[in-house]
Amino acid sequence: MLYVSRREHFNAAHKLYNPAWSPxxxxxxxxxxxxxxxxxxxxxxxxxxxxxxxxxxxxxxDLKALSDLIRTHITDQVDHKNLNLDVPFLKGQLAxxxxxxxxxxxILTRELPAITPAQLHCIKIYETPRNAVEYFG
Numbered sequence: 001m002l003y004v005s006r007r008e009h010f011n012a013a014h015k016l017y018n019p020a021w022s023p024x025x026x027x028x029x030x031x032x033x034x035x036x037x038x039x040x041x042x043x044x045x046x047x048x049x050x051x052x053x054x055x056x057x058x059x060x061x062d063l064k065a066l067s068d069l070i071r072t073h074i075t076d077q078v079d080h081k082n083l084n085l086d087v088p089f090l091k092g093q094l095a096x097x098x099x100x101x102x103x104x105x106x107i108l109t110r111e112l113p114a115i116t117p118a119q120l121h122c123i124k125i126y127e128t129p130r131n132a133v134e135y136f137g
Contacts, residue, residue: 001123004060006067007016010075012088013040014083014095038082042124043097045070045110051118060117069115073107097127101135 016030017037026034033039047070051060078087083095089107093099101123109122126132 002060005046008045008070010043010079012078012083013038040077041047046084046124048122049118050121061118065115073111097133
């Protein structure tokens with residue numbers, strides 16, 4: 001089994017805030033991430049697929065096609081957007097990096113078969129250089 005990864009980047013704003021809680025409880029749990037005026041991140045995302053190389057190309061996946069797929073179905077939907085307000089696939093959810101990873105997984109598992117027989121293995125999203133979420137489905 002071979003694992004192939006593609007790194008992508010996007011910028012987005014969000015607020016971690018549970019509307020069922022008081023402002024004090026939100027501040028206690030989420031700290032400055034509950035700021036009523038939002039805050040932003042420079043996200044890095046690594047998408048890893050697994051499979052066997054195609055005998056004709058030697059590729060597990062065409063990385064250009066994977067990049068185009070990620071850009072069309074994910075990056076263009078979230079880059080320079082407010083994750084709480086502007087992203088339909090996050091409506092009704094807290095805009096945490098964990099929920100973002102799950103949503104991205106759902107999108108990619110639906111779209112990936114159009115470009116490769118490889119399987120999605122992992123999505124890793126860095127919210128900051130020190131904080132990351134990995135999701136394996």
